[in-house]
Amino acid sequence: MRKVLFIDTVHPILEERLTKRGFLCVDATKKSLSEIEKELPEVFGIVIRARFVLNEEFLKNATNLKFIARSGSGLENIDQLFCKEKNIELFNSPEGNRNAVAEHALGMLLSLLNKLNQANYQVKTGIWNREENRGEELDGKTIGIIGYGNNGSAFAKKLRGFDVKVIAHDKYKAGFGDHFVQECTLEAIYHQADIVSFHIPLNKDTKYFASEPFFNAFEKPIRLLNLSRGKIVNTKDLVSAIKQGKVIGACLDVLEFETKSFETFFEQHLPEEFQFLVQAENVLLSPHVGGWTRESYFKLSNVLADKILAWDDSQN
Secondary structure, eight states: OOEEEEOSOOOHHHHHHHHHHTOEEEEOTTSOHHHHHHHGGGOSEEEESSSSOBOHHHHTTOTTOOEEEESSSOOTTBOHHHHHHTTOEEEEOHHHHHHHHHHHHHHHHHHHHTTHHHHHHHHHTTOOOTGGGOOOOOTTOEEEEEOOSHHHHHHHHHGGGSSOEEEEEOTTOOSOOOSSOEEOOHHHHHHHOSEEEEOOOOSTTTTTOBSHHHHHTOSSOEEEEEOSOGGGBOHHHHHHHHHTTSEEEEEESSOTTOOSSGGGGGGSOOOHHHHHHHHOTTEEEOSSOTTOOHHHHHHHHHHHHHHHHHHHHHTO
16 A cells, blocks of 8 residues: 655645545644654655655655655755655645735735735724825836746736736746746846846745845835745845835745744744834735635645646556
């Protein structure tokens, strides 16, 4: 029997479809790391989100492991090089939540421009101040998208109904420009963008991509969106750029200070830069829920099932 260990909770459609195929799906969501390690030699597949880091030390005991399925897009908590050496297939499901991320990005941006968060709070606390809550329109602005994969392209699609110019840069892609988006260099984004949105993975090349040299490179003040990974943005440098007027607003669904367990975020010591973001009226924060909708919960698992079963078919 091919045993698949579910380390994190995902939509039950994945277990249903794998079980129907003949896999033995085992719930390990409440088991400790040491308990899971004891089971590894007999495990055929692993399903995970971000609960544990699957490094070489952990994976070397999984001598019969054939695949790891990551519910979501990022694979930074998995030793990809080791998996490649051991012919362990890696599956992720960025297609499952790309629409959710795109809608969340657009929602945050429109809320920021129209000061909806601030206005909502003021009215509910008895303050009626129209002039202070005068908004700014999206139309006519240039939006620079950095990273044109599933999420970046989905965000560009959502912007089609606005009279905006959308330009996009992707270090690893070419030839994706069309009627709605203009492929460009990073320098073009520095020169033209009013708004910049990150949709890139976290790796050694992208960690702290948005730091002091990045912010200094822009010709005009920008608004920044980050719905990728928290460590793409150096928070200290972002705060400095906001204070200097180089960044005039930010929408952050992810934060540099996130821990593996999101629920323990506020149990750690948080630096003064975070306190600045919390108090800044031109900064919107959300708890890494950009791709966290009812619909995406199903789609993330269904996409994984599609990929695992297609791979399984190819092995026979």
